[in-house]
Amino acid sequence: KAGVTQTPRYLIKTRGQQVTLSCSPISGHRSVSWYQQTPGQGLQFLFEYFSETQRNKGNFPGRFSGRQFSNSRSEMNVSTLELGDSALYLCASSLGTGLKEQYFGPGTRLTVT
Amino acid sequence: GENVEQHPSTLSVQEGDSAVIKCTYSDSASNYFPWYKQELGKRPQLIIDIRSNVGEKKDQRIAVTLNKTAKHFSLHITETQPEDSAVYFCAASMDSGGSNYKLTFGKGTLLTVNP
Numbered sequence: 745k746a747g748v749t750q751t752p753r754y755l756i757k758t759r760g761q762q763v764t765l766s767c768s769p770i771s772g773h774r775s776v777s778w779y780q781q782t783p784g785q786g787l788q789f790l791f792e793y794f795s796e797t798q799r800n801k802g803n804f805p806g807r808f809s810g811r812q813f814s815n816s817r818s819e820m821n822v823s824t825l826e827l828g829d830s831a832l833y834l835c836a837s838s839l840g841t842g843l844k845e846q847y848f849g850p851g852t853r854l855t856v857t
Numbered sequence: 858g859e860n861v862e863q864h865p866s867t868l869s870v871q872e873g874d875s876a877v878i879k880c881t882y883s884d885s886a887s888n889y890f891p892w893y894k895q896e897l898g899k900r901p902q903l904i905i906d907i908r909s910n911v912g913e914k915k916d917q918r919i920a921v922t923l924n925k926t927a928k929h930f931s932l933h934i935t936e937t938q939p940e941d942s943a944v945y946f947c948a949a950s951m952d953s954g955g956s957n958y959k960l961t962f963g964k965g966t967l968l969t970v971n972p
Contacts, residue, residue, distance in 0.1 A: 748900075777958050787901070787946060787962040800959045803858075834900065838958055844889050844950060846960065848900040 746771065748837050748849035756855045762823040765852045769816050769837030775799075776818035777846060778810060781832040790833075793818050794840045825856045859884040861949050863963025871971050876937050878966045880947035881929040887949040890923060890930045891960070896943045904945075905932070937970045944968070 749768045757763050769776050777800075778790040789802040793812035810820040816837075822829055832853050836846035860883040870876050882890075891906035907914045907921045907930065914921050918937075923930040934941055944967050948960040 775958055777960070779960075779962075786964045787948075787960075789959045789961065792958045794958075802959065836960075840958070844958060845891070845903055845906065846958065847903065848893075850900045 748835060748847055750833075750835055750849040750852050752852060753850065754853045754855075756857065757825050758857055759825055759827060761825050762821060763825060763854060764819055764821045765833055765835075765854075767818045767820075767835035767837075767849055769818070769835075770847060773837035773839055773847075774816050775838040775840030775846075776812060776816065777836045777838070778818070778820050779834045779836065780804075781834055781851070782830075787834070790820065822854075827856050830854060830856045859887055859949055859951065859961040861947060861961050861963045863947050863966060865966060866964065867967045867969070869969045869971065870937050872937060872939060874937055876934045876941070876968055876970075878932045878945055878947070878968070879929060880931070880949075880963050881927075882949040882961075883928070884949070884951060885925075885928065886951045889950045890921070891948050892921060892932050893946045893948065893962075894943045895946065895965075901946060934968075937968075939970050939972050942968055942970045 751766045775794045777792040792800040796812045807823045812818045832851045834851045836848045838846045863880045888909035893901035894904045895901040920933045944965045947963040
C-alpha cells in the first residue's frame with residue numbers, strides 16, 4: 745500500500761498570507777490527524793477528521809482550520825500567517841475505528857517570512 | 858488535558874549497550890501509548906505501542922513497559938546499533954468510545970549510538 749502523502753513538501757509564504765496544505769491518507773484509512781512540529785514546542789495536535797467530520801481539536805487559534813473530503817483526503821488552512829507559524833506540518837492517517845495506530849506523512853515544511 | 862513528560866532529553870550510549878527512555882503521563886484515562894522514531898529530516902515512524910490492558914510488549918530488540926498505577930511507561934532498546942540513532946517520542950491518548958485519536962507527545966529524546 746502507498747503511504748501517507750503530503751503536498752507541497754516545502755512552502756515559503758509572507759506574513760499575512762494564507763496557505764492550504766494537503767494530505768492523502770493510506771488507502772482504506774478514514775481518519776486524518778494534523779500535527780505541528782517545532783523545535784521549541786515539539787509535536788502538537790491540531791485536529792482530527794473522520795468521515796468528513798472534525799472529531800477532535802487541539803489548542804490552536806481559529807486561524808487554523810481543516811476539512812476532509814469524501815475520499816478521506818484532508819486539507820488544512822492557515823489564514824493571516826504569522827512568523828510563529830513556521831513549522832513542519834505533519835498529517836497522520838489511521839483506520840479511524842478500534843485500532844489507533846497512526847502513520848505519518850513526510851510533512852510540509854512551512855516558512856513564513 | 859493530558860501532559861506527557863519524557864526523560865532524558867538526550868542519551869548517548871555505546872554500540873551494543875541498552876538504552877532506556879522514560880515517560881510519565883497525567884491523565885489516568887489514557888489507555889494507548891505509542892512510541893515513534895524520527896530520523897533527521899524524516900517522518901515519525903511508529904515502532905511499538907502498548908495498550909493499558911497490557912504490562913509489557915516486545916518486538917525483537919525493542920520492548921515497552923507500562924505501569925498504570927504510577928502512570929509511567931518506558932522504551933527499552935537492547936543491543937543498540939548506530940542505525941538506532943534518532944529522536945524518539947512517546948505519546949499518550951485516551952479512548953472515548955473509539956473516537957479519540959488525539960496524541961499528546963513527549964518532547965523527545967535524542968539517542969546517539971556511538972560505534
